[in-house]
Amino acid sequence: MALRVRAAMEAISLAMADQTDRGEVAFYIPELATSDPQNFAMSVSLASGEQISVGTSDTAFSIQSISKIFTLAIALGRFGDGFWRRVGREPSTMAFNSIQELEIRKGRPANPFVNAGAITTTDMILAGSTPAECIGEILQFVRLAASDDEIFVNPAVAASETATGHKNWALAHVLTAFGNLEHPCEMTLGVYFHQCAIAMTCAQLARCGRFLAGFDAEQDLVAAKHVRSINALMMTCGHYNGSGEFAYRVGIPSKSGVGGGILAIVPHVASIAVWSPGLDRDGNSLLGIQALELLSESMGWSLFQGATSSLDNPLVSNRSRTCR
Missing domain, CATH: 3.40.710.10 (DD-peptidase/beta-lactamase superfamily)
Structure with a gap:
């Protein structure tokens, strides 16, 4: 083959x-x-x-939303089917960063791969740890998966996303308004922006x-x-x-x-x-x-x-x- x-x-x-x-x-x-x-x-x-x-x-390039696979894997391993109480598993009908769809669904994102769903997933795996520890856990997961310790976060990309990711900030606030975010927006998004900035x-x-x-x-x-x-x-x-x-x-x-x-x-x-x-x-x-x-x-x-x-x-x- x-x-x-x-x-x-x-x-x-x-x-x-x-x-x-x-x-x-x-x-x-x-x-x-x-x-x-x-x-x-x-x-x-x-x-x-x-x-x-x-x-x-x-x-190396920024994997961005591909990182959502790995945070989903961590979350399913930790919460099992309980994960789906906060995130759906249906295809989205609007753009991946749609605020309107999140509001229509009353704060429960369509699936873990739209931005709102990924932010919620990150919020879940952040429980019980600091943002730095959570980022370290995600990095450890991908390094084990790839059998390669030379995988890192690109800090320039993370800073760029933090400064310009206004719709993600808005999504986090809408999630908070519906009671579907357990940590302060800046904590959850701090992890989210860094996971998206992983370079491989x-x-x-x-x-x-x-x-x-x-x-x-x-x-x-x-x-x-x-x-x-x-x-x-x-x-x-x-x-x-x-x-x-x-x-x-x-x-x-x-x-x-x-x-x-x-x-x-x-x-x-x-x-x-x-x-x-x-x-x-x-x-x-x-x-x-x-x-x-x-x-x-x-x-x-x-x-x-x-x-x-x-x-x-x-x-x-x-x-x-x-x-x-």
Whole structure:
């Protein structure tokens, strides 16, 4: 399998280099506004332990909302099904940072991946610890998941988000108004902004997702029933208002971040990380989605189709083709 995956990834990397429409970087976060949209990387970690990477896979980037996977894993491990009393598990119908939707739902966020839901999740795991201790716990989790101690928070990104994240401050105050935030806004958001500012390379992120693929060596990190729950939420809510389109085109659980990263999971087969900073209108990596679509089709990895594999798939072999 590794040889077929490598051939597909090399073809995809060439196809992505030809794309002229690369989306727009997250200009509303000053530190992310300087990202180079020419960057593209993909890394795949297989059940065998083999890892295959292409592009700028050793360049660190801000994982942003991908961090919500890891705080959700911590929260489910700590609270179990009690977690869902404060957060829903339905796809959102409005923007990922919508105040209106939170008010309509009376302070109970739609799911853990919209900003209000992630802020609530962070508030829950903050219980009984200081913000610094909570950030340390999140870092320890991702380092264990990736088997890599060289993963850190980018302080410049954290400061940039703290200064400009006005809608997140507003969401925190609305959550407080409905009694769904137990700590002062500045404490919970202090952790939230720092978790979003965690920086990883594509190679590190792919390894970080191994526990979600159900690989044996990583099973002790999170209980299997929680892995199932997280993957289900990634499939239905991982790309905000683009989640249905992503399921249609790619067909595997995944979570995006406005830093341009996407973590995608093929259960029992592969953990995939892709990074390209330019975003589409829903805030998801434009080339990242295209690349995952090509890889899923060429390897037959969609959960909604039979297992087929063909490296002469025209989506990959024709570099001149414009990706959907």
